[in-house]
Amino acid sequence: MANFLQPPRLRIGEDSEEERRATWLELFYDLVFVVAVSQLAHNLNEDISFSGLFGFAVLFIPVWWSWIGTTFYANRFDSDDVGHRLLIGIQMLTAAAMAINIHHGLGESSPGFAISYAFGRVVLVIEYLRAGKHIPSARPLTTRYAIGFAIAALLWLISAFVPIPWRFGFWALGIIIDFATPLTGHKFQIGLLPHASHLPERFGLFTIIVLGEAIIAVVNGVSEQKWDVLTVISAVFGLVIAFSWWWVYFDNLGGKPIEMARSHGKVGVVNLWLYTHLPLVIGIAAAGVGVEQILLSKPTLALPDSQRWLICGSVALCSLAVSILHRFGVIRYCRIRSQYRLGGAVALLAIAIFGKGLLPVAVIALVAVVSAIQVVQDLYQSRPTTRLVDPEI
Incomplete structure (x- = not known):
């Protein structure tokens, strides 16, 4: 139980030159995205027209970005405590929900897809806030990331209650903010670069x-x-x-x-x-x-x-x-x-x-x-x- 609330630790810096491999939890997490990518491919297989390709790319981007968000966080701040495992478990549920809603992800399932993505980003925001609380040196970066990703998550959540085609306008704005957030933290990233191995x-x-x-x-x-x-x-x-x-x-x-x-x-x-x-x-x-x-x-x-x-x-x-x-x-x-x-x-x-x-x-x-x-x-x-x-x- 003493390990339950173990704070996250910085995984770069003094140990940045050490060899580091993917954890079993990360490999387990990847399994959800095997399913999500398979569902995306199934969609494209059913419609290889220009509109089908466009829809494939539109749905692929948030799926990939969900994986990227968790991966970059774990690269910098991972810790194998119960709290972290539970948060990853919730992120796996949100990724699985995205995979379930992919088949009609630009139609009748689009609200479910948007809500699933939004809640996945909310969990990531919680992880960054948790890291910033326990690691003062990382707080400028984690605060900026938390704010940017929270705004994007809110836009995706609102989109679920907005009719098509306006829904996709919220998606576009949300993903732009998601993608732009790491670019705005340039000066804060210098001392918190990802792990090289x-x-x-x-x-x-x-x-x-x-x-x-x-x-x-x-x-x-x-x-x-x-x-x-x-x-x-x-x-x-x-x-x-x-x-x-x-x-x-x-x-x-x-x-x-x-x-x-x-x-x-x-x-x-x-x-x-x-x-x-x-x-x-x-x-x-x-x-x-x-x-x-x-x-x-x-x-x-x-x-x-x-x-x-x-x-x-x-x-x-x-x-x-x-x-x-x-x-x-x-x-x-x-x-x-x-x-x-x-x-x-x-x-x-x-x-x-x-x-x-x-x-x-x-x-x-x-x-x-x-x-x-x-x-x-x-x-x-x-x-x-x-x-x-x-x-x-």
């Missing part, structure tokens, strides 16, 4: 969650089709796409932005790292749906335009996001790799534009080739002979 691991774990949707897509697509040569080949190419982007992302992942912020005071690079992950994970999740759509299509007929644009556009978004991460040094700084990722995005868009009339297996094969070339380039650049030259160039 823990945060990249957490980002990597969410990336694994969305990559898992691509694997599920291959299994679902093949299991619902009659087995034939073209379907099996397409499934293999689907796995190649997922494996290639796993390779590209995790071979370049690290705590580079946090180290840069700590040594040069460049907090902006941490924020760039954070926000660029949004289009990256949206692209990966949508790519999984694109793979499933190809596997469910008729293998001997030309792939419909909407499906071709979905798979090419989503993987192009991934490639563009990783190019930005390379270019500004928030993962492995490398202009050559950045150029290859940008070139890959252009090539994928070219396939979408000029690939009309291609069979499904041809489209997914071309996407897989572009993805695999990114891996080959990384391997080529990492050869022992090339290490005589600065690998960061």
